[in-house]
Amino acid sequence: MAVSKISEFEEKEIELADIAKALSHPARIKILKILAESNACMCGEIVDLLPLSQATVSQHLKELKRVGLIKGDIDGPKVCYCIDKKIFEKYKKEFESFLSGINELNNCC
Amino acid sequence: MAVSKISEFEEKEIELADIAKALSHPARIKILKILAESNACMCGEIVDLLPLSQATVSQHLKELKRVGLIKGDIDGPKVCYCIDKKIFEKYKKEFESFLSGINELNNCC
């Protein structure tokens, strides 16, 4: 049991769910805010702004990288993370299109 | 270990992550689409449109109910599910506001 059935859904549904999954932890929401609103971008700076260990923050950064929302530029021994504008914009549009589609409802109750 | 640190984040970040979590499975994306685009709303009808068992679909409906995105009106032995327009609209706005805020970036790399 608990064999994943995700592959039995449509590509679009899987993608939307995957983007949502990347945003489904407050640490990852906060990381995106930090990258957007402050000048902080080094992994270490982000760690200092979160109530989590360096290893755990690194894992959250990896999840954001997995879906492409952020990318990391190596700068000597450090890594400068930033939002991938292009991919972020693409996902933002897809998500908003989904949400707007849901809003034109024919509610039966 | 694996003691949750979620309570150490800000209320807004927790809420956004929680909405995203509710949308983080293709079955739940599809359920919302079904409720919006078709006349189906009974639990049984939804089950017939998904590649999952009745018990599993019921669990996914419960998760969507948990955050308030849908509600279920009891109709005899059946339950008619529908999107809670008010809460959906509220969350939609919060999410879009978050996404737009991220878009005005001061990228350092």
Added chain:
DNA sequence: CTGTTTTATCGTATATTTACGATATACAAT
């Protein structure tokens, strides 16, 4: 009351996520 239909919940197995310490790696400076 009995049987049928519909949905929720329980119990359970497995998979995935979250979290961290320890360690490895990669580079810069001395």
Added chain:
DNA sequence: ATTGTATATCGTAAATATACGATAAAACAG
């Protein structure tokens, strides 16, 4: 070469999510 700094990865423990069969509960039909 050695030392220090920054980050990723490994190993592991605990928590949560996913999935389903079986069963319970609720409401109606006959």
